Amino acid sequence: MTFAATSLKDVTFFPFWLDNPDAPPVEPQLIGRTSADLVIVGGGFTGLWAAIQAKEADPGRDVVLIEAGKVAYGASGRPGGIVSTSIMHGLHNAARLFPEDIGELERLGQENMQGLLGTLDLFGIDAHNTWGGELTVAVGDDQVENVRAEYELHAEHGHDVEFLDRDQVQAQVNSPLYAAGCWNRKLSGTVHPARLVWGLKRAALELGVRLHEFTPMESLERVNGAMEIKTHDGLVRAPKVLLCTNAFAAGHRKIKQRVAGIRDRIIATEPLSGEQLARIGWNSRQGVYDTRTQLNYTRMTKDNRIIFGGRLTYYHDGTNNTDPAAERVVDPYLRLAEAFHETFPQLDDIRFSHAWSGPIALTTRMAVHFQEYHQGDVIWAGGYSGFGISTSRFGARVGLAKLDRADLPELKLDFATTMPNRILPEPFRWIGSKITLYALDTADEKGGWRRPWLKLVDAMGFPLS
Ligand SMILES: Cc1cc2nc3c(=O)[nH]c(=O)nc-3n(C[C@H](O)[C@H](O)[C@H](O)COP(=O)(O)OP(=O)(O)OC[C@H]3O[C@@H](n4cnc5c(N)ncnc54)[C@H](O)[C@@H]3O)c2cc1C
Structure with a gap:
């Protein structure tokens, strides 16, 4: 059996976060x-x-x-x-959309985060906050310059940010895929949602x-x-x-x-043993985004599980994009487990406890x-x-x-x-999303027509490439 099939054999199709006796x-x-x-x-x-x-x-x-x-x-x-502190899906996106207002959007993001923390404090909410920052990692040498540009943009706007070369990023989170990193420590990290x-x-x-x-x-x-x-x-x-x-x-x-309502997916491992933890480091417990075209994001939990996400799908029948029952379709989790294995090959003895998906409201x-x-x-x-x-x-x-x-x-x-652009109606939306998601999946591996297609989608307003 492959790693993906073995590691998902006994998985529970339910969000790890909600599988919790503390639910009110x-x-x-x-x-x-x-x-x-x-x-x-x-x-x-x-x-x-x-x-x-x-x-x-x-x-x-x-x-x-x-x-x-x-x-x-x-x-x-x-x-x-x-x-994250950003209120516009990251500084890069804010700069793309509203370059004139970027200073004010940054200030509003700070103010928002302080307000969030104030409420947690006032009501004694323990959401397992860990402020280890956000780490954007380059997957492959050709992504290093993009990560450096991200570092420079954040430095320009006064973030507490560090550029990490291959050895430095792997000393933080030990993945052989990571070629560089941008570690943003400005009031960001992870919570138990x-x-x-x-x-x-x-x-x-x-x-x-x-x-x-x-x-x-x-x-x-x-x-x-x-x-x-x-x-x-x-x-x-x-x-x-x-x-x-x-x-x-x-x-x-x-x-x-x-x-557009689309679905994204996540898998959670069993808690790592001390020895398994030592294989990956990750002492600062940053939230990590990689630069793969179909991106993966990952983080640790308080009880030392790895949460690993990112496998978008779009269904023509709108309800399947929001109905939790649709999260039992196994194939996308196998693909996600393969991506996990490429990222952390040294954890080949790990098993996944939970797999789930959720709806994302996507706009241009x-x-x-x-x-x-x-x-x-x-x-x-x-x-x-x-x-x-x-x-x-x-x-x-x-x-x-x-x-x-x-x-x-x-x-x-x-x-x-202002409002985001209108998106194509059905069935063009479904056809477009099928081609785009296929291109996202395979662009890194196969190239060809996929990159020009993603650039076209980008030019139509969706910043994917
Ligand atoms: C897999 C996944 C991973 C994500 N990862 C991150 C992350 O790491 N960081 C991050 O910042 N964001 C992340 N997000 C996004 C984040 O979860 C959402 O942006 C956020 O939860 C949206 O909150 P919301 O209250 O607007 O929507 P929701 O939480 O979806 O709430 C909408 C609510 O409306 C209810 N509702 C719908 N229709 C009706 C109706 N007719 N009558 C009454 N109630 C109705 C629904 O039942 C639902 O509870 C992720 C999302 C997904 C799905």
Whole structure:
């Protein structure tokens, strides 16, 4: 049997983060009619941060949060858990999109992270934070210059950053693939995402948010001047609604025009023994992104597992991009395990305990944006494109400020006043994504038409190449 087949033989298809006895009890579903000052739809990071910040700004505001399933069962209970200060999917992406505003976006990112830490402190949330920084690693010599450029950009903007040559990067994380690294130590690292969501849920409840789980929104319309949300067994009326439904809303006719719901995958190892740990080093426990065309990201957990992610797929049937049941398709995990083996061949005796996938709201911006409906009384905030753990707090704050028509200087910045490009409709979207994901998978190995294709996709607005 191959390494991939052996190592995945006894795997549990469920997120490691959610397989945890510390999960909080479920809040009751909404039954019957109610009203509120603000309704938040979606109980992931964005929805919970919105609820907390709305209550902190005005404790008297009556806030109802409804979640279709359990809190954290969307993307927020499923990520790699690498946390960054950037609110625009990294400095490089911010520079690509909004070069004029980059200084202000950097400042807002810092402020956002300080606010996040303040909430963790205030409510005593232990999300296993580890501030070892982020490490971007070059896979192969031809990527070294890209990593050096990343280092220079971060140094120019005052980050605490170090360029690592082959020996230095392998002394940090021992992979024979790593040819260089850019280690950014500026307030970034890793968290246990489910513990973070559950902590935010507790904080929201303590602040008086009325939270209903297993309460899917079934319709949303204006009735007699207020917004009316029908759920399976109830109805809630409010003047304002914040939609924090992430990739799930990619099934919505209008939101979908700019957002594609895609799936990404992760595998988690059994805890490493002391001797296995010694084979890889990784004493600083950075969150690591590599430069493979179909990128992999990896990190350690508190109990010494390796989390290894990155295997995108897109299904024509939109629900398969968000339905957790779709995570049992085995083939992509075999490919992910092979990539793990190439990265850490010295861990050929390791076994994987968990494998799972989750929905990503992908846009051409690769970062948060805001869609307004019903004359601005309904706002959708999202589109983090796989980079939303800390940014969701910022997305929630800006979404609320837009909803309340607040006079905030950041609402005048381009990120808040513009939208990402529209994406091709189906079936062209599906065809395009199939070709693109195949090109991403095989470009490093086979080259040929794949690189020009990825450049074309890049030119159309998706920064993939
Ligand atoms: C595999 C994977 C790896 C990732 N890795 C990282 C990482 O390392 N670092 C990082 O920063 N980001 C990462 N991300 C991205 C990050 O997880 C997301 O950006 C973030 O969780 C989005 O939070 P959210 O609250 O907007 O969405 P979600 O957590 O998806 O929440 C949306 C919620 O809305 C609910 N909902 C949907 N429709 C309805 C309805 N009709 N009625 C009521 N409720 C509804 C859903 O049930 C869901 O709970 C990753 C994502 C995935 C999938």
